[in-house]
Amino acid sequence: MNAVAVPAPTSRPRDAVEVVRVLVLLQAATLVVSTLEGWIALGFGGGVAGAPMVLLTAIACGLTFAAVSGIGRRAAWARRLTLVGAGLGLVVAVIDLGLSLVMTGQGLPLVAILTRLLLPVAVIAILRDATVRAAFRVPTTQEVAR
Amino acid sequence: MNLPLFHGGSVTIAEASVGSPLYDIAPEHVGAIVAVLLMPVAAWYVRLGASRGSRRAQTLLAGYDRLPTADRIAAWLIAVSAVVHLALIGHGPAATKALFLADAIALAWVARRLVLGRPWRLPAVVVLTGSVAAWWAAAIGGEPPDQVAIATKLVEIVAITLAIAPRTPGRLKGLASTSATVALVFVTALAGWIGSFAAAAEGAEPGQGHHGGAAVAPGTLLTAHPGRDATPEERAAADQLVADTRRAIAKYANPAVAAADGYDVAGLAGLGFHAGNPLYEHDGRILDPERPETLVYADTREGPVLLGAMFIMPKAHLPGPAVGGPLTPWHAHEQICIGLLPPSLTGLVSPLGGCPVASIAVPLTPEMIHVWTVPGAPQVFGDLDEAWLKEYLATARG
Numbered sequence: 001m002n003a004v005a006v007p008a009p010t011s012r013p014r015d016a017v018e019v020v021r022v023l024v025l026l027q028a029a030t031l032v033v034s035t036l037e038g039w040i041a042l043g044f045g046g047g048v049a050g051a052p053m054v055l056l057t058a059i060a061c062g063l064t065f066a067a068v069s070g071i072g073r074r075a076a077w078a079r080r081l082t083l084v085g086a087g088l089g090l091v092v093a094v095i096d097l098g099l100s101l102v103m104t105g106q107g108l109p110l111v112a113i114l115t116r117l118l119l120p121v122a123v124i125a126i127l128r129d130a131t132v133r134a135a136f137r138v139p140t141t142q143e144v145a146r
Numbered sequence: 147m148n149l150p151l152f153h154g155g156s157v158t159i160a161e162a163s164v165g166s167p168l169y170d171i172a173p174e175h176v177g178a179i180v181a182v183l184l185m186p187v188a189a190w191y192v193r194l195g196a197s198r199g200s201r202r203a204q205t206l207l208a209g210y211d212r213l214p215t216a217d218r219i220a221a222w223l224i225a226v227s228a229v230v231h232l233a234l235i236g237h238g239p240a241a242t243k244a245l246f247l248a249d250a251i252a253l254a255w256v257a258r259r260l261v262l263g264r265p266w267r268l269p270a271v272v273v274l275t276g277s278v279a280a281w282w283a284a285a286i287g288g289e290p291p292d293q294v295a296i297a298t299k300l301v302e303i304v305a306i307t308l309a310i311a312p313r314t315p316g317r318l319k320g321l322a323s324t325s326a327t328v329a330l331v332f333v334t335a336l337a338g339w340i341g342s343f344a345a346a347a348e349g350a351e352p353g354q355g356h357h358g359g360a361a362v363a364p365g366t367l368l369t370a371h372p373g374r375d376a377t378p379e380e381r382a383a384a385d386q387l388v389a390d391t392r393r394a395i396a397k398y399a400n401p402a403v404a405a406a407d408g409y410d411v412a413g414l415a416g417l418g419f420h421a422g423n424p425l426y427e428h429d430g431r432i433l434d435p436e437r438p439e440t441l442v443y444a445d446t447r448e449g450p451v452l453l454g455a456m457f458i459m460p461k462a463h464l465p466g467p468a469v470g471g472p473l474t475p476w477h478a479h480e481q482i483c484i485g486l487l488p489p490s491l492t493g494l495v496s497p498l499g500g501c502p503v504a505s506i507a508v509p510l511t512p513e514m515i516h517v518w519t520v521p522g523a524p525q526v527f528g529d530l531d532e533a534w535l536k537e538y539l540a541t542a543r544g
Contacts, residue, residue, distance in 0.1 A: 014214035022307045025324060026300070029331035037335075038502035041483075041493030046439045049490035056487070058504040065324075072320065082402075092506065100509040101464055109481070110179075111170045112295035112499030112507070114300065 017135050020126045021071045023119055024082055027063055028068055031061035060085070079127055079136040086127075087121035093117050133143075152287030159464055161384040167290040168342040168497060169481050174237040175294035178420060181233040182226055188287035208260040216308055222261045223305035227277065228253035232300045249277050269308040274302045275330075279386060290361045296338055296497050302328045331498070338497030339364070348468040365494040366508070367478040369465065376471045384470025388526050392519040393454050398441050399452045409441055414450055417535060419443045431459050433467055433515075442516065446539050454518035464469065474527050476513040484508050 060138035064085060070078025093116035097108050105114065126132055171179070193201030209220065231250035233345050235243045252273045260266040278299050286289045307327045312319035346363035362368050376384070399403040401411040401421070408425040419442065426437045438455035445451075459466050459476075466476035483501030485492040492505045518530050520539065525531065 009544075013275070014216035016215045018216040018311060019219050019308075022304060022311065022327075025307060025327055026304055026331065029328045029494070030335075030500055032328055033335040033496060033498055034500050034502050035331055037496055038483075038505075039488050040503075041491065044493075049488055050485050050492040052487045053485035053490075053502040054506045055491045060503045063416070068324065069320075072315075084542060101505065104509045107218045109495070109505075110171060111296050111300065111497065114297055115499040122386070125196075 002115050005112065015135070016129065016132050017022045017071060017074065018081070020075070020123055020132070021068060024071060025068045025118065026115075027085075027123075028061060028064035031057060031064055035061050074135050077084050079133070083124060083127055085122045090120045093120070106123060153350045164362050165367045165480050166342055166362045167292050167345070168338065169294055169495065171294055172292040175234065175292060177236070178230040178233040178294050178298075178467040181229045181416075185222075185225065185229060188376070194214055195533055205276075206261055209263055212263065213261065213421065216311070217260060220305050220308040221257050223301050223308070224253050224257040224260065224274070226259060227274070227298055227302050227305070230294070231277075241434065245280065249273070250496065253277070263291070268311045271306055276446050277336065278302050278330060285337040286344070287341075288344040289341060290345035291338045291341045291497065296334070299334050300331075300498070302329065303334065306330065309399070321483040336499050342497075355448075365479050365482055367480045369468075369476050369513070372468075372472050374472065377472045378474060378539045380469070380471035386434065387433070387469055387474070388517055388519065391438065393518045394435040394439060395441060395519060401443065401450050404441055411441075411443070411450075414443055414444050417539075418446045418451075418453070418530075419445060420456060427458060429462075432459065433469065438517075440514075442518075444535065444539060451520070452519045453535070454516055454523070456516050460515045461510040462510045462512050464512065466515055470527070474515060476515045477528075478513045479511040480509060482508050482511065 035054060035057045038050065038057055042050050042054060044047065064083065066084065066135070067078045067082045071082065093108070093112070099116070100106060100108055108116065128135075156455075178205035192203045192206055196207040199201045201484055211220065228250045231246045231253065235246045237244075238241075256266055256270045259269060275359065281291075281295060281299055285295075288451070307323070310323050310326060311509065312323055342361070342364045345361035348361075398407075398409070398432050399413060401409075404421060409421040410423070411421045413418075413419075414421070421441045421443060423437075423439060423441075426434075426439045429437060431437055434457075435455075439458040440456040442453045442456060444453055445452045457466070462478070468476070474497050483492040483495060483505040485489070485502065485505045487504050494501045495501055496509050515527060516530070518526050520530075520535075523530060524534050
């Protein structure tokens with residue numbers, strides 16, 4: 001493999017990776033809200049039975065913030081983590097969409113379509129793009145040595 | 147539509163129901179969605195104009211083509227917000243129309259600066275933040291938020307985040323930018339909740355709860371009121387339902403008896419504990435006082451107090467029989483989050499569209515109606531006044 005020198009970045013490129021970072025940051029912020037909403041719901045009839053879901057949401061929130069940070073540094077693990085998270089979220093959203101269509105004959109509310117369907121689809125599509133994938137390339141040992 | 151009752155006869159059922167504006171699109175906002183969907187046509191028109199030699203279109207197109215990806219996205223998002231505000235200037239009072247128009251012009255000006263390569267970040271942050279904050283004020287002031295409003299605010303927040311993204315690496319800069327985005331999203335969700343519940347509380351009489359406000363509270367779906375008084379026959383039927391229910395469930399004052407008949411009283415706690423009976427939920431009987439699907443208890447220091455029963459229809463979309471006409475309003479719940487680990491209520495679908503992790507969003511529940519049998523209850527159907535209940539439990543129960 002030909003090793004190519006990677007200069008230390010002096011400015012953040014305004015590329016598609018930056019767009020993904022912002023979109024994943026929005027997801028992280030919505031998870032902060034979900035965690036608080038779930039915690040409040042525990043006191044309004046949800047009971048302790050809902051505690052595992054709130055805990056999982058808090059963990060997902062922490063992982064998403066870690067992914068935001070990793071994407072900013074073009075870390076390969078952050079790309080993989082984001083793909084897994086967006087994929088899982090998309091699966092649940094599709095289940096909810098199916099439930100909504102079966103039970104009400106209507107799709108999801110507009111905001112849910114944006115935040116739970118279009119946003120993860122956009123994140124996955126950008127992260128799977130060949131150019132973006134190359135930006136997350138793990139440096140060769142020679143690059144690391146330099 | 148008529149529905150047969152288990153004990154013979156039939157009753158008229160409600161045909162329509164009303165939910166919270168939070169999960170809906172206000173009719174006057176539909177035009178904004180259409181306008182946004184037409185934006186690609188406008189973009190195509192600019193390209194067409196450029197190909198036909200329009201200097202202005204060529205300048206815009208050349209500027210846009212020079213932009214990096216993130217700035218192109220920012221330009222589109224700001225333009226979306228401008229178009230939404232422009233599409234809304236036909237509605238509301240004159241002051242609101244003027245504000246929407248000013249916002250649309252300012253946003254279009256910022257988008258144009260961005261495309262033409264002029265400094266745009268600071269103007270964008272000022273205009274977009276002003277737009278978001280103005281909506282916060284309106285929502286917290288009691289204007290019920292809808293899906294178009296919240297979606298537009300999220301679009302603006304993404305545009306702000308792109309504008310404030312640090313241009314050079316730096317931990318502090320990154321932290322400040324991230325914190326700003328989280329704060330904007332958090333306050334937007336909070337304003338959504340406050341606006342929805344404030345609109346529901348506006349004009350409600352004490353004790354009416356989610357049945358009495360100018361708008362329906364989030365998560366609740368009310369059957370449409372027939373807009374008339376109850377007939378003597380309906381009053382008699384409603385009284386009969388209460389009397390039959392009171393007599394039939396008296397034995398369940400002892401939760402152990404209820405448990406023996408299949409009610410899930412485990413974990414009884416709080417002022418409105420609902421003990422369901424899965425055996426009665428799909429037994430083919432509707433509004434049977436002998437077999438209510440749920441009992442409602444309050445847990446007190448002196449022990450559990452039976453407050454009444456809740457009848458549930460066997461499936462969603464099946465309207466409950468309005469035996470007492472306007473006296474017996476059924477309700478359902480919409481957009482609730484059900485956790486899967488274990489199955490439990492984890493809240494309402496957020497204004498931001500989500501539920502906690504490992505939860506699914508249930509769009510609609512079967513219809514249900516409470517019958518309060520506790521002595522002296524100010525309401526026998528609908529919501530029980532919580533202030534009255536606390537006073538009752540403190541005095542009548544010693």
